[in-house]
Structure formats: structure tokens, C-alpha cells
Amino acid sequence: MDTVPADGLLSASWLLIALPLAGAAVLLLGGRRTDRWGHLLGTATVAIAFVIALACAFSLDDRQVAVHLFTFIDTGSLEVDAGLLFDPLSAVFALLITGVGALIHVYSIGYMAHDPRRRRFFAYLNLFVAAMLLLVLGDNYVALYVGWEGVGLASYLLIAFWHERPAAATAAKKAFIMNRVGDVGLALAIFVMFAQLGTVTYEGVFGSVGLLAGGTVTAIGLLLLLGACGKSGQFPLQAWLPDAMEGPTPVSALIHAATMVTAGVYLIARSAPIYDLTETARTVVLVVGAVTLMIGAIAGCAYDDIKKVLAYSTVSQIGYMFLAVGLGPVGYAAAIAHLLTHGFFKAGLFLGAGSVMHAMDDQVDMRRFGGLARKLPITFVTFGLGYLALIGFPFLSGYWTKDAIIEAALDRGGVSGWVLGGVAVLGAGLTAFYMTRLMLMTFFGRARWAPSAPGRPAPHPHESPSVMTVPMVVLSVGSVAAGFLLVQVFPLDEWLAPVFGEPHEAEHVIAPAVVATVVTAVMVLGVLAAWLFVGRREVPVVAPERVSVVTRAARKALYADAINESLFMRPGQWLTRALVWVDNRGVDGAVNGLAAGLGGSSSRLGRAQTGFVRTYAMGMLGGAVLVAGALLAVTAG
Amino acid sequence: MTLAHYLVLAAMLFTIGAVGVLVRRNAIVVFMCVELMLNSVNLTLVTFARATGTVDGQIMAFFVMVVAAAEVVVGLAIIMSIYRTRRSASVDDANLLKY
């Protein structure tokens, strides 16, 4: 696993980042002049980047290639280079980001066609792609951190794209802040690395991390995990992700489903040499993954907002990936594989949801949908394929990659293996339930269409233009085939071997076939349950009030927001108000009080200046006595 | 009668003068009290001159008398002018300037 300097095409891999960045710069600085062709430029930069990434990946041949650009910071013993590392892992991510990114750019041309700020939308998307590529291509943790916060910024800008809507603005801020909480973890991890190892490059850290005390390694691992949780919407920082659906749907597809939110998985996978040394941190990753998996799945069952259901689904699926990376060497490749397939089908699902919203006057309440299958045939088919891939329908993408994770969890053996495997299987059932519920409410049943606002005509659903449907079709092809390709045709674990080491045959606790059967059975149960609860009956247009405690909790996403509010926000506001009072009355008050005190004593002392000669004489006599007394005291003493 | 007696007497005179300045209201009387203080100093000087056997102190007493006379001239002029304006020689009435 030696890194070699870049040559040939690979030395131009910085173009991957530079192109979208230049696109963003041109579009932002060019102003309205670029309105007419801005979207085309934006799409082109990412498409070209995809081509370059593809070419780079093909010329990689199992190597790890370093590209030194310039010295970013060099002072004291700290040296941070602006350098890139192009290895199989980053190549996979670069392909995912530019590939799915390019498709979503194309889709956005149609989706945002009527938005007066389309140019800026493409600028932000380009900015995102650039930052995301920096995140995965950087050869050190600081570069990763720069990209990490860069995607956070792009995410902020895009969630708040329709910033006139207070909900969008608030969601964007919430996303940024919760991400910052995670960023603190990442930053502290970098500080610890520098303090302990004197370097922040992957090569340097991984090369000497073995010398560190166990506790330190665990601390680094946990801090990195905190960062990963923030970015990937994992417990306990999951609450921002569903709110982020306030952004335009292509954003949800690209950033909040396919790429950015998986950065946490990338971080942990990239830091594999660290996690390999700390069982404790890995266990915490496992727990976080399992808990999030369940939270996402449960909440997904209760929401009526199509995008929020998909968002919780994302939370849940990333939980699977965390679970996988938490398993250690056996799970890394599986996690990345699931990440890739998830990127395809979840992006496809979001694009489909966007198409549905496009047809329905931007409504998102599934209780107002229904019977759209006939009106939106292409959307229905592509969405349906994505749905099947997600629930793990046999031989579609999700089946291959999710099963691999469940298998790996069960292979862990012992109580923990059973618990984790059980959770994963249960999650698969729940996934099937909520996704089937979504399908039924959206595409089947009676049309429950209603005007999006009082006074507006009821929507007349129509299929989206081809500029939108073509990307959906491409992604649905990916949803169907990617899993098979990555597991069976071009095994990803072998491709990633230079990074994670050679895949080794696991000792199966339960035979894979049995697992596959059980998982499929549970999935079918989930589908049936959804049909029983939702499909058989008329869907009420207004969500029922009288529901069980479980449903109520699920609708509130297990009270995550309430907990955040009562634990942080309200005390924070209270503290802020208290401190403002303290600062004005206490700190500043002390100063002003001193001034007032001086003024007061001035007036009081001034009273002694009575204007009477005899008083003055008295004062002088008193002074004389004091002076004489003082002098005598000094001489006597 | 020792040296101390004269000195104590002078000190008492000085104190009486000083207290007079503090308690009397009429500007002329106040001023006379100051003169009393000056004269107590004269007594002190002369006493010390006697004690040390030099004449310096006595000569100084003459100086003091001359100075006191000059002071009287200036002082009475000032008191006079304010008296003519206010028709009062009470020092307590001159109380416009304060605080």
C-alpha cells in the first residue's frame, strides 16, 4: 500500500475539483450575463469531470497515487499540503459523485426550468460537487475537513435555495449547525492526531497510529465518529436530515441521499487503519448504526410527506452502512457497495419524487396523491424499480448489498451478532413496509388530488419532460443492475483491496442462502403488512388524530426535535438572555456604576464646599492639625 | 516665668485667634482675629530672640508688624467695598460662590 507520485492523466486529477469550482465561480461572478447558458455550463463541468474520473480510474491499476499541488500551511512542525490521493476508494467515490451528479444536473435543467434563479442553483450544485470531490480526494485530514465544511456550505445554500420560505431558511441553518457539532468532533480528532503524531496526512497518521496508546486511538475514533454522525445524519445528530428536504428535490437526491450524507461512511472507511486498532470505537459505530437504522425505519413508517419518508429511509440506510463499517474489515467493502447502490436507487427515488411533485404543483403530502401510476408512467416504472431495489427485492441492487451487510452482522456471532443481525433484518422488514406504503399512497388507489393552495386549480398531473425522465431511467437501470455488477461481476471488495486489504472468506454462522431467504421473507411480510394497513383501505386525506402512542412517537421522529429543543435550544436561549442581562447590568453595570458612584461622591463631596469662609477656615485648621499630627507621628514613630 | 510660659501664652493667643476666625461672623472681627494670631507670633519671636540672645527675632517682629499694617490696608479696602455693596459685613452673607 505504497503511494506513488502521479503520472500521466492522474496528475491532472486536480481538474476534477477545479472544473466544477471554476463553473461555480463563473456562474456566481458572471451574474445575469450567464443566465442563458449557465445551466449548460454547470452540467458540462460535472460531465467532463465524470469523464476524467472514469479515465483516471481506468489508469489506476491498483495503485495509490498522490498528487502534490502546493503547500497549504507550513509553520512550526505543522505541515499541511494541498495534495490529492487517488486510490480505489476515492476513485469509486469520484465516480459516484460525478456520475450521479451529472445525471442530477441534467435532471435539474428541467426541474428548475421555471425558476428565475436557476443559474445560481447550478452554481451551488457545482460548488457542492467540487467540495465533495475535495472531501474524497484530499490526501490528509485537513483537506478532508475543508471539503467536509465545503459540502456543508453547499448544502446550506441549496437547502435555503428558496429562502423566502422560513421553513427552508430554518432547515438550512439547522443542517449547518448540527453539522458543525459534528465538525467539532472531526476538528478535535485532527488536533489529537497532530498533538500525538505530528502529522495529519493519511499516510503519516496510518503509518504511526499503531504507536499510540489504546485510549488515544479510541478517542480519535470516537471524535471522528462524531463528525461522521453529523454529516451523515446518524444518531444523535439525525434530526437535520429530514428537515433538509425543504431544498429543491434534485438537491435532496444528490446531497441528502446519494453523496454528501454518505461522507460519514467514507470518513470511517478511510480511517479504517485507526478503527482497526480500537474495538471500543468500532462497537460504538455499530451501535450508532443499529440505533439509527431503527429510528429511520420507524419514523419512515409514519410520515405522510413523500420526501420525508425518503429522507428517513436515507437515515436508515446509512445506518446500515455504519453498521457495516462498524463491523471492521469484513464490512468496509460491503458498506461501500451498499453506499454505491443506495446512491443509485435513492437518487432515482428522489428524482421520481421530484417528478411527482412537479406533476402535483409541488405538493408533498402523499394523502393528496393516489392513482398517479397511469398519469406518470415513466416515473412510476423508474420509481418502482428503485423501490424494489431499496426493499431488497431478489437480484436487484439492494438485495445484493443489504444482504451482504446483514450477513456480515450475523457472522459476527455471539449475542451481539444476533442482536445486530436481528435489528438489520427487522429494519429490512420495516423498509419494505414504509416503502410499500409510499408506493400505495402515491401511485395506487383513488386520486385524492387537491389544490395546493386555496384558490388554485386542482393539479393536472402530467409526465415530466424527457430531460428529467432520462436521468431517472439511467438511475433505475443502475438500481437494477449495480448490485449484481458490484458483487458478482466486478467484485468491489477486490477493487478496494489496496485500501482495505484482501477480502477473506468469512466464517458463516448461518448459511448465506438461509439468510437471503429469511430476509426476503421478512421483506415480503413488510409488503403484506403495508397492503393490509394501507392498500386495502381508503387513505384518509387528513391524517387520523387518534393513533397509538407508537405512531404518535414515530410521527415526531421519536421526539428527536423535542429533545434537542428542550436540551439545547431552550436552555441556550435562556442562557443567552441571562448573559445579555449579566453583561449589561453586571459587567457593563459595574463600569457604569463606578462612573455613577464617582459622580455621586463628587456631588456629596461638593457639599463640603459650602461657600462659607468660616467653614473653609475650619477645613484649613483641621488640615493643619492633621499635617502637624502626621509629621509628629512620623518623627515619633 | 520661664520661656515656656511665654510660648504657651503665645500659643493660646494663636489658638484664640484661630478659633475666632472660625466662630465670628463679622468680617472685621474675623480679620482682627487674624491680627491676633500675627501678634501671638510676634510674642513667640520675641521670646525666642530673648532665649537665644539674638536680636533677629525682635527685628522679625517689626517685619511682621509692617506686613500686618499693609494687610490691614488691603483688607479693610476689600471689606469696605463689599460692605458698601451689600450693606453687611457678615462673612456668612458672602455665599454666592459654592460647591
Add this chain to the structure above:
Amino acid sequence: MIEAPDLDYAALAPLLFLFGAACIGVLVEAFARREVRHPVQLAVALVGTVGGFLSAILLASTRELSGDGADVTAGDALAVDGAGIFLQATIAGLGALSILLFAERALDPARSSFVAAAAVPAGSPRDRELLTSERVQTEVYPLATFALGGMMLFVAANDLLVMFVALEVLSLPLYLMCGLARRRRLLSQEAAVKYFLLGAFASAFFLYGLALVYGATGSVRLSAVQEAVTDGGGDTLLVLGLALLIVGLMFKASVAPFHTWTPDVYQGAPTPVTAFMAACTKVAAFGAILRLLYVGFGTDEWTWRPLIYGIAIVSMIVGAVLGLTQTDLKRMLAYSSIAHAGFLLTGVLGFDATGDSPGLSATMFYLLVYGLTTIGAFAVLTMIRDGDGEATHLSSWAGLAQRSPVIAAVMTLFLLALAGIPLTSGFTGKFAVFRAAIDDGAWPLVVVALLTSAVAAFFYLRVVVLMYFSEPAPDGPTVGVPGLPTTIVLAVTAAATLVLGVVPGSVLDLAGQAANLVG
């Protein structure tokens, strides 16, 4: 057989100029026609002061005054040393500037700040008649020259008796001058009475102190006192005498707790006289304090040091704190003068018996710059007028900068100097005295001094705030167009304030060379 004392006329020349001018002034008053009296008196006074100033400088430049060059003359009654000559020159120079202020005839519609006939009762019909007449009284010039002569004698006195006589010579004219205001005569007369009664009271203390010292040492000559102190320091009689002498001098220097007369008298006196007192009297009083403490009691410094330490603190605090709530500018400057007396005492503490300490030169320099600045500030005060004479209430200064930016700028310069902001002479002076004090280990005192100067800065700033940051009142006062004399004063003082802040080197050197007392 009486041996005539040896008189060094060259050394006495500065004094002779002043006293000569004063005597001529009296004669002019008696014999010159009324119409020509004013210009003649002014000329005589100016010749006297400027002559005194120049002869002092000439004396200093032609004679070796430091070290063994310091001498006594007139039967040991007068000292001819660097400090004495420096302070005499300072007093004469500041006196000349003050006299120029006396001579200003353009500002007041009645052509003078001084009453036409002091004997006419205030408020009488005759008084109202005279208020608008152009008649001016010219006694003020000989009075001022006598006072200046007394002050110069005061700082050169090598003998407590001479010091006492000089004290009276400088005080008596001042008492009279305080009562000579043309407007607000009641206040002026009240100021005169107060100053006189309290001044006489203080003189009595000084005199009693003199008597006690005489009793304790058998002599009133400072060198003799010094010998006695060195031999038998701690004698109760001597210490009591020192205490009473200090009381008398501190009164003149308006040091708290002997300051009570200052605000009233400064406010009531005619403004040019206030300027005169604030500048020249302070120099004279501190000259005498320095001489008494350094020469007479220099070998017994640990007797008076704690006392001066305490008095300095009290004075600074009283001046700064009481100044905060003043609404009358003259009164405010009076409290400022009390605070500055405290700062000066800080410099006085920069003394050690080896003689090689910067306290003396620092204090002398401070006296010079404070005198110049304070005369300038009072000169500005004479220019801001409303129908009733000078508008000294703070509120009338609102928005002055918009009406008269130059005057506001000059006043700001003086105020910043009084506050001790760098690049003004006030800072250099403060720096000098504080350095002297710290050099002698008195850093806690310096910290107190710095904090009180911050407090004092508040009230200086308040004036700046009013002038610059407030909108002018519609019926506010007018800024008079000054005549030549005031213009000269303002130009000289402002230039000096700035120059001594930016390049004070040569004057500091001068003060440093002059820093020696015969003893």
C-alpha cells in the same frame, strides 16, 4: 560699624525689573493723564516682565549656576541658583502673557475685564453707568507687577523671613485684583474677601511656623535650618514649625485640604486674573515648597515624605472627583488646578538626598507647561461671551466647534494637554514627574495619579464632547474676535503646548541643567 551687604546686581536684575516697573507704575498712575495711562501702564508692565524674563535668561546663559556656581546674595537672603532663575524666568514669562490678557480691549464691549471704579458700590446707579463706559482702571498693572515681583522673590528666597515678606508681597495685590471684575461684581468682591481672609489666616500659620523654626534653630536661614535638621532632626518644635510652614505654602499652591478657597476665587475673579493666579501663583508656591523641603529639610526627607505622599493623593482625588460635576468652566479648571497640584507633588517626591534625582527638574518643567496651558485655556474662556459677559457655563459651549472650529480646536488642545494625552506638553510633564516618582519607588502613588488623571480626563472630555458632538443652542454665546494681545497669548500658549509635547527635548534639557538649589 555696619557692613553693607554684598549686592549682586546682575543676579538681582530680574527682580529689579519687576519691582522697578511696579514702582514706575504707581507713579504713572499718579501723574499720567487718564487717556494715556492705559498704554503707558501696559508698556511699563510689559517692559518689566519681559525685561525680567530676558534678564533671567541672560543670567542663566552667562553664568555657571549649577554645582559650585550657585550662590547667595544680599546678605544670604536670596539664592542665585539654577532652579531659582528658571522659576523666575517662568514666572516673568507667564506674567507677561497674563498681562497681555489684562490688556485685551477688543472682546468686552466695555473694552476691559476690569471695573472702572472699584470703589463704586456694585449695583449702584453710578456703577451701571460706568459699566458701559469705556473708562478703564489701570491700577491692575502695577498690582500685577508687584505680585510678580513678590513671586520671583518668593522662589529665590533663601531665608524664611524673606519668603514671608515675598508671600505677602505677592498675595496682597492678588487679593485686590480678585475684586476688580467689571461684570458680576458681587461674585468678584466675594472672591476677594474670601481669598483675603483665608490668605491672611494661612499667612498666620506660615508665620507661626517660621517662629517655631526660629525657636528651634536660632535662625531662619535655610542653610542654617538644614544644618540644624541634619544635626538634630526630629525636634518637636522644628517638626511643628515645618508643618505650619507647609500649611502656609500648600494654601498658596491650592493643594487639598487647603484648597477650599480655590474654586470660589477662581470663579469669582476676573478671568485674566484667574489665569494669572492659576499659572504664576502655582509656580511661585511650588518654587517655595521645593526650596523649603529640598534645601531646608532635604536631609530629613523621611519626615515629610509620607505627608507629601498622602497630601498628593488627597489633592489628586479631591480635584479629579469634585471636578466631575462642575458646570462652570472656571470652577472646573479650578478643580483641575487642585488635581494638578497633586500631580506636582508627585514630582516633588522624586527627591533623594544625594541630589541626583530628576524630581526637581521634572517639577519645574511641569510648572512651566501647566502654566502655559492653563493661561491658554483661560484665554479661550475670555472669548466665549454672551450679553452678560463671559459665558462660562458648560451648556453655553455646546456646538462651539461648528461656530468657531479654530477656537474649539485650540481649546481641545489645551484640554487634551491638561488631561495628559501624548503629543501635548501635558503628557511630557506628567511623564517627567511620574518618572521621577517611580525612580524613587513611589509607584503606588503614580498608579493612583494615573487613575485620577483618567477620572479627570472625563471632565475635560465632557467639554470636548459638548463642543464637538452637541448641536449648538440657537441663542448660544458668541465667540468674540480677539484683539492682538489675546491672539498673541493664544498663539504662544498653543504653540508651546504642542511643541513641548512633540519636541520637548531642549526645554527638558534646560530644566535638567537648571535643576539645582543652593544649599
Add this chain to the structure above:
Amino acid sequence: MSDFPFLLLMIAVPAVGAAVVAALPRGRDLLAKQISLGVSLVVLLLAVLATVAFDAGGDRFQLTSSVSWIEDFGVSFALGVDGIALVMLLLIGVLVPVVIGASWDDEPVGTRSMTVFFAWILLLEALMVGVFAATDVFLFYVFFEAMLVPMYFLIGSFGGPRRQYAAVKFFLYSLVGGLIMLAAVIGLYVVSANQGEGSFAFEVLNAIDIDPDVQKLLFLGFFVAFAIKAPLVPFHTWLPDAGAEAPVGGAVLLVGVLDKVGTFGFLRYCLPLFPDASRDFAPYVLALAVAGVLYAALLAMGQSDMKRLVSYTSVAHFGFIALGIFVFTTEAATGAVLYMVNHGLATGLLFLVVGMLIARGGSRRISDYGGVAAQAPVLAGVFLVAGLASLALPGTNSFVSEFLVLVGSYPSRPVFTIVATVGIILAALYVLLMYQRTMHGPARGLMGGHDLATPDGGEPAGPAGDTGGATATATVTAAPATARRVPDLSRREIAVASPLVALIIVLGVYPQPLIDLIEPAVAATISDVGGDPGGAEPQADTDAARTEAGN
């Protein structure tokens, strides 16, 4: 080339310029602005040339000149720069033209003349250059105090409604600090005089040994002055008032440069001259610094006035700078110096853009704005860049400095660093809260037009509809009609903001040239105070307990 008197010229040119501008007759505002801008650009050019002439690897102080000034006090007019001072001069050079450009169309309060404003700005520039270029402690003190005067007049004459209070508070606070420092300055001289020739020259003072107890007193004297200037909590309360009431240009120079004198003073004077005392007091200073980071950030969130908010953010940032200085590592101190520059650019831009917003809405209250981004996207964009730089987003200059401070602090002071790192969450909160409230959401407050005081409240007047009406009603209705539409940035405003935006980005991506300038001086300072100028040593091999845990 290096004999060329860059520093002297950088003081003299603006000083003369100030005199010329002040001497212009009233009403020649345009000429005054042109002269001022020209002069400030000359200073910028000089600063750049001085940087070129500066040899980063050479002597500690370069471009030196020294003329005896007050011999009696042992004072000389000695100028010279190390890398730290040099970058501050560059910052001054950049900010002053920007400020002049930003104040180009300002209307004075009352009947005052704007020529005076520009004269004060130029004088301030001269004094600011002096304070950083002085290598004589007395000279430094003189500039330090004299600098107050122009700023006092800028706040007091051209500021907001409570300008009198703010100006006096600013002046007195700084003066108190300065006077306490004066005592220490004199004390320092006396100490040097006791050890030989009394001097105020930095290099002489740096070479003498001072008794530790004396060091403590002197350190405190300097420290209080700098802590007030910089401001550290709890000496900070003057800054929100001054920052809020100062005219925008003044506020930029106040927090951008003037306050840096405090942190500069820590580095230049406290650490090298009083190394023992610095080490003794470091924990307390660090506690203040870190407390300030959190305290001021929370306070910033609680502000309803934008300029006060920005002022509080500066207090928080100064906490970071002080943290970087008092951990005594090269990385952190380099970061702190870089932070000083970057904060000047970032907060300067933030103040400018807030000022531009206020110029449009006429109110400083956050609640009077809303939805500005929809109407003025460029304004919003610049605001965002400034905000992001303020919260130290990577890619902006502030990130580099904040990262260096924290990463350099962690090895020696992990606990303080961890607490301070939490501050970056709060930074995101206060910036984004303000941004959301003013820029996002529906048009609101003054921007909405309908909350304005139209007489009957109900019907906002139609835009420019009824101009034919009586003049009285027309003037009443005109205000909301114009307030409704927020104009985007003008060409002038863009020209003013763009250099700062460009620098924020460029220095965020490629900060190394500045670091190369700063580091030698910082390393020298750190070695003066006995820190390790080489940087933190990795401590990996100390603990062997891990070996079996790995298997």
C-alpha cells in the same frame, strides 16, 4: 532599497495628507475624498514595497531607522518592523482605502463637514502605522494613546444616536488602560536605568533581566492596557457601544486594526519583555480568553442590533487570538497573528456590508429587516461571504488562522482548546441567525414596506402611484414606497467589497506567503518566552500500553 524610509513615509504621507485635507475649505468634499483615497493608496503601495524589501529570513527587525527624540528620557524615534508588524501594516494599507471608498457617500450628522471625517481617517492611519512600526516603547505608548484622539472624534462626530456616550466610554476605557500601562512603561525604564543606561528601545529592554516579582507588576500594567484594547472579557463592554455607534468606516478601523494593537502588544511586549510573568499568568489569561470565546458568542446571539452583534463576535474572536498567543507554541502564535489580519478583513467586510444594509434600511435592528436576499442578491452574497469568513469556514482566510490557533494550542493546553473549539458551533449560530433573520424569509420589517409608520397603518402607499398629490402627502408616502425595494449594491459598493472578498478567498486558499512572513518573528517571540519555537513534539512513543490492545 532597504535604506528607503518606508516606515517614516508611511507615517508622514497620511499625516501630511490629513493636514492638507483638514485645511481644505468646507464644501470641497469631493477633492477631500480624492486626496484621501490617493494618499491611502500611496500608503498601500508603500506597504507592498516594504514587504518586497523585507527579507523574511533576515534580521528580526528590518527597515529600521532611529533618531534621538527626547534625550532626557532616553527616547528615540525608532522605527522598524518584524514580520508581525509588517502584516499589520499591510492590513492597514488595505483597509484604509476600502474604508474611504465605503464612506464616500456618507452624509455627515448635522452640519458637520465630511472633509474633517477624511482628515481624521488619514491621521488615524498615520498613527496606526506608527503604533505598529515603533520599536521604542515610549514611542509606542505615544502612538498608542494618540491614536485614541482621531477615533474619539470619528465616533463622537460622525456616529450614531448614542455617539457621545460611546465616544467617551471608548476614550476613558482606553485611557485608563493606557495610563496603567504608562506606569509600567516608566517602571520598565527605571528598571533598565538601574541596570545601565536607561532606555526605551525594545531590543535593549528585551536583553535585560528583570526580577520576576517586578516582571509581574510590569506585565500586569501592560496586560490591562492590552486586554482593554483587544478587548478580553471582562474588559470588553466598551466595544459593543463603540462598534455600534461608530460610523461604519470608523468601526472597520476600530475592530479591524485599532483593537489589534492589544493582541499585538501581548506578542510584542508582554511575552518577550516579561517571559517569567507571562508564563505565570498564562493560565489566567487563557481562562479569560476561552471564557470570552463562549461568553461573547452567546452574547452575540442575544443582540438585536447588528453592529453590536458584530462587535461581540469580535470579542469572541479576540478570545481565540489571545488563546493562540498565550499557549506559547509557534503554530498557535502564527495562527494568532494570521488571525489578526484575517479578522481585520473578515470583520471589516462584515461591518461594511452591515453598514450598506443599514444605509438602505436606516435601522440597526435585525428585526427591521427580512428577506433582503430576494431583492438584493449581491448584497446578500457579500454578507454571506463575510459571515462565513467570520465563522471560519474552510476556504475563507479565517479558517486557516483559527485552525492554526486551535491545532497549535491543543498539544500544550488540551482542555482550553476543547472548550474553545465548542465556540465554533456558537460562531455558526450567531452568524447564521443574523443572516437568516435579515436575508432570508419573506420581505419583512422595513424591507416589507408595510410595517413602516404609514399614518393609518393599513394600506401601504402604492409605489410611485400618486405622485401628483399634495407635496405633504407625497413626502409621507414616498418613504415606504422607496423602502419597499431594496436596491442592490452599487458599483462603488461592489468595488469596495470586492478587494476584501478576494483577499478572504485567496488567503483562505493560499495563506503560506503570509505565514512565511510571520513565522520567523513569531518563533523569535516564542523563544523569548521560553516556549518551543520549533513547534509541538509528537508524544507518540510515550505509552506502550497499546500494543496488546491492538491484537
